[in-house]
Amino acid sequence: MIKEESNILIEEQGLRDGIQNISTIISTEKKIEYVHSLVDAGIKRIQIASFVHPKLVPQMADAELVCAGVKKEEGVVYSGLVLNERGVDRAVEAGLDHLSCSISASDLHSQKNARKTLAEARKAFIEMVKKCKDNDIVVRGGIQCAFGCRYEGKIDPEHVMNMVKQHLDAGIDELALADSTGMGNPASVEFLMGRVMEEAKGIPVVLHLHNTESKGYANAVTATRVGVRIFDTAFGGLGGCPFIKNATGNIATEDTIKMFEEMGYSTGVDIEKVAQLSWEMQATLGEPLDGKIYKLIEKKQSSRIK
Amino acid sequence: MIKEESNILIEEQGLRDGIQNISTIISTEKKIEYVHSLVDAGIKRIQIASFVHPKLVPQMADAELVCAGVKKEEGVVYSGLVLNERGVDRAVEAGLDHLSCSISASDLHSQKNARKTLAEARKAFIEMVKKCKDNDIVVRGGIQCAFGCRYEGKIDPEHVMNMVKQHLDAGIDELALADSTGMGNPASVEFLMGRVMEEAKGIPVVLHLHNTESKGYANAVTATRVGVRIFDTAFGGLGGCPFIKNATGNIATEDTIKMFEEMGYSTGVDIEKVAQLSWEMQATLGEPLDGKIYKLIEKKQSSRIK
Numbered sequence: 285m286i287k288e289e290s291n292i293l294i295e296e297q298g299l300r301d302g303i304q305n306i307s308t309i310i311s312t313e314k315k316i317e318y319v320h321s322l323v324d325a326g327i328k329r330i331q332i333a334s335f336v337h338p339k340l341v342p343q344m345a346d347a348e349l350v351c352a353g354v355k356k357e358e359g360v361v362y363s364g365l366v367l368n369e370r371g372v373d374r375a376v377e378a379g380l381d382h383l384s385c386s387i388s389a390s391d392l393h394s395q396k397n398a399r400k401t402l403a404e405a406r407k408a409f410i411e412m413v414k415k416c417k418d419n420d421i422v423v424r425g426g427i428q429c430a431f432g433c434r435y436e437g438k439i440d441p442e443h444v445m446n447m448v449k450q451h452l453d454a455g456i457d458e459l460a461l462a463d464s465t466g467m468g469n470p471a472s473v474e475f476l477m478g479r480v481m482e483e484a485k486g487i488p489v490v491l492h493l494h495n496t497e498s499k500g501y502a503n504a505v506t507a508t509r510v511g512v513r514i515f516d517t518a519f520g521g522l523g524g525c526p527f528i529k530n531a532t533g534n535i536a537t538e539d540t541i542k543m544f545e546e547m548g549y550s551t552g553v554d555i556e557k558v559a560q561l562s563w564e565m566q567a568t569l570g571e572p573l574d575g576k577i578y579k580l581i582e583k584k585q586s587s588r589i590k
Numbered sequence: 591m592i593k594e595e596s597n598i599l600i601e602e603q604g605l606r607d608g609i610q611n612i613s614t615i616i617s618t619e620k621k622i623e624y625v626h627s628l629v630d631a632g633i634k635r636i637q638i639a640s641f642v643h644p645k646l647v648p649q650m651a652d653a654e655l656v657c658a659g660v661k662k663e664e665g666v667v668y669s670g671l672v673l674n675e676r677g678v679d680r681a682v683e684a685g686l687d688h689l690s691c692s693i694s695a696s697d698l699h700s701q702k703n704a705r706k707t708l709a710e711a712r713k714a715f716i717e718m719v720k721k722c723k724d725n726d727i728v729v730r731g732g733i734q735c736a737f738g739c740r741y742e743g744k745i746d747p748e749h750v751m752n753m754v755k756q757h758l759d760a761g762i763d764e765l766a767l768a769d770s771t772g773m774g775n776p777a778s779v780e781f782l783m784g785r786v787m788e789e790a791k792g793i794p795v796v797l798h799l800h801n802t803e804s805k806g807y808a809n810a811v812t813a814t815r816v817g818v819r820i821f822d823t824a825f826g827g828l829g830g831c832p833f834i835k836n837a838t839g840n841i842a843t844e845d846t847i848k849m850f851e852e853m854g855y856s857t858g859v860d861i862e863k864v865a866q867l868s869w870e871m872q873a874t875l876g877e878p879l880d881g882k883i884y885k886l887i888e889k890k891q892s893s894r895i896k
Contacts, residue, residue: 471853498845539804
């Protein structure tokens with residue numbers, strides 16, 4: 285996937301992690317337009333839906349419709365998030381061939397969010413991966429709260445490394461570590477990701493970062509030092525909101541790309557085009573997003589998003 | 591000043607850089623209370639005023655009154671910013687013994703902001719430093735826009751290094767590089783600050799960072815890799831505003847400290863106390879500040895700021 289070490293691959297998560305907790309429901313048509321526009325801007329990987337219970341995450345209730353409406357481009361990966369076997373079934377039915385299966389590193393978080401102990405979640409994860417493989421799905425195996433949990437605090441890196449080994453044993457094609465709470469810091473990211481990169485033995489490793497505590501971009505840069513080259517981001521820094529306490533925005537696509545390109549990395553993504561989508565989303569939500577770079581780029585009069 | 595490499599010294603700039611462009615005038619009494627409260631929180635260095643023309647920066651018109659009202663604590667450095675000889679005279683009269691003399695690395699920025707070419711600014715700088723030394727003032731010599739200028743774009747590191755040498759030749763006691771525009775990136779910061787640290791030969795070096803492009807904290811962490819241990823910050827990330835285009839907030843005191851302390855550095859500053867001041871300033875300004883950490887810390891009912 286990564287041809288050279290100087291390339292950085294961005295997985296756009298704005299239309300999944302970015303909007304899943306936002307009360308303003310984005311129409312299916314708009315979501316599809318956003319996906320098309322992001323791909324037009326050069327995004328090569330994009331998470332377009334999650335297959336969770338619509339009552340729990342109303343924003344994702346139209347997952348199948350989004351998948352059906354997106355015109356897939358050659359060379360672009362369209363992925364979905366699944367948290368149980370029922371989700372895998374739905375995603376397969378919806379025609380996706382790249383899925384993120386994810387469980388939490390925090391027992392308390394797992395019990396509260398997924399109503400499963402870590403042991404139960406592990407068992408379910410192995411079944412999810414098996415079902416994916418049976419359906420020729422590329423599986424990204426994720427670990428949520430890998431750097432900290434709001435309920436449990438710091439998470440022991442040894443515990444995370446055990447999960448990494450179990451994930452790899454389960455037969456995943458890619459590994460993703462998520463700092464879901466933004467509690468990671470450059471030292472903990474360098475320590476853990478260094479060990480993860482070694483353990484992964486060439487299997488692609490993704491880092492999913494939030495800027496909740498202002499450390500997101502520092503963590504991203506630090507991760508490149510130990511070889512990480514794939515990052516989840518959300519256009520405009522969607523997912524955070526300056527008016528909601530503890531709102532946890534993803535690192536912004538534009539801000540991440542600008543920083544990395546200035547440092548000499550290539551991403552192939554057109555920031556100006558992405559910024560127009562962030563302006564559009566700001567207008568839809570009626571408040572500024574967390575990202576800074578789009579605000580430095582002039583908003584164009586006409587938008588390609590209806 | 592720095593006893594061990596694991597100590598980081600914070601120079602609080604919220605009451606100077608943080609508020610100088612804000613239209614809401616903070617009362618002299620409030621400014622003094624903020625200074626006392628910040629020192630109570632463990633801040634050991636604080637810029638409390640700038641001696642510029644009151645018509646150009648109305649917020650700083652009470653510089654002398656603030657200096658007269660602040661009760662100075664042993665072991666704390668109270669500094670002021672001066673941009674010309676008249677400023678030095680005023681600051682000396684006001685009883686300060688630590689001054690920041692600063693000029694721009696960008697010719698166009700210097701002409702627009704200080705109405706001086708670089709050559710004229712250099713000449714004035716040497717005179718300012720001389721006047722400071724004659725008055726037993728500790729001089730911090732600063733270079734604004736060291737990593738980029740909104741008018742000129744990128745600034746040549748060779749040019750900055752020449753200025754660094756000239757600053758050192760002028761007899762400054764400390765050197766400060768400012769990324770006034772937030773245009774620096776971890777690669778350019780590492781490159782330039784590495785050279786600066788070498789050239790400074792033990793003279794304290796300060797890095798002044800803005801988070802305009804989301805790179806502020808990444809730049810701070812990267813600078814520690816080449817030995818920088820003194821950082822300018824502003825409580826709450828004052829200086830930026832989510833509603834004003836191109837607003838350039840300083841990196842936030844709380845966010846910077848939390849990141850560094852998690853990484854194993856010591857700052858001696860109580861984040862909880864600083865956060866209460868950010869809450870107070872948010873109430874005064876009527877809008878959220880740019881920093882994220884204070885928003886994660888509960889606002890206490892009573893405040894020590896009147």
